Amino acid sequence: MMRSRRQLLVAAAFSALALLAGTANAAAQADDRVAVFDSANAVRIAASQDGKPFVLVVWSLDCVYCKHNFDALGKLRARHPGLRVVTLSTDSAEALPQLRQVLQRVSLTRHAWVFGHEPQERLRYAVDPDWMGEMPRTYFYRADGQRQGVSGVISASDWDRHLRWAGIAG
Known part of the structure; x- marks a missing residue:
């Protein structure tokens, strides 16, 4: 017993x-959840940051230059641990395993999105009507909702300038 x-x-x-x-x-x-982005979700990205300044990084698995931005973000997050970063991949949701792998490697698994099944043009327009699809594309959001979009690889001094503009770094 x-x-x-x-x-x-x-x-x-x-x-x-x-x-x-x-x-x-x-x-x-x-x-590690990656949310599916559709044109109606564009407002939700900014709303998900609770009125705090943040950086939105638009990228793709086949974008060689996006890796440079991810490398720079890694260094910036070491200097600014509170840096809020949202990622939006223009790849399809079918690429989720590869997307998660890249996001885990660069420690950006939180606040991650991937394009949904709507036409790419419609999704790009929802993000920014002036954006023509060039990548990497980075948006710096201020707490008041204003934003600046930058296409291409961003230099270290430009990162600092844009972060100051957004009120993220002093």
Whole structure:
């Protein structure tokens, strides 16, 4: 009889550990969630930042120059740990495994979006009517909602200038 109680306690302990591990895994997966962007979501990106200044980085898996912006962002986040970054991939949702891999490598898994199934032109227009699809494309948002869009690779001094404009860095 004593032995079966001990076995029950051990089984209960293992069950509790498995439950905790599953909860931790679900929380990690929630951080890695990539939301699907459609034209109606354009306003939600800015709203998701609760009125705080942030950077929106538009990128693609096949954009060689986007890697340079991600490298620069890694250095900037080391200097400014509170830097809020939202990513928007222009790839299709079918590329989610590759997108997650890149985002994990550059530690930008939170606030990640990927283009949905609407035509690319419509999705680009929803982001910015003046944007013609060149990449990388980076938007600096101020707390009051104003934004500046920059196409191409951004130099270190330009990053600092744009971040100051947005009220992100002093």
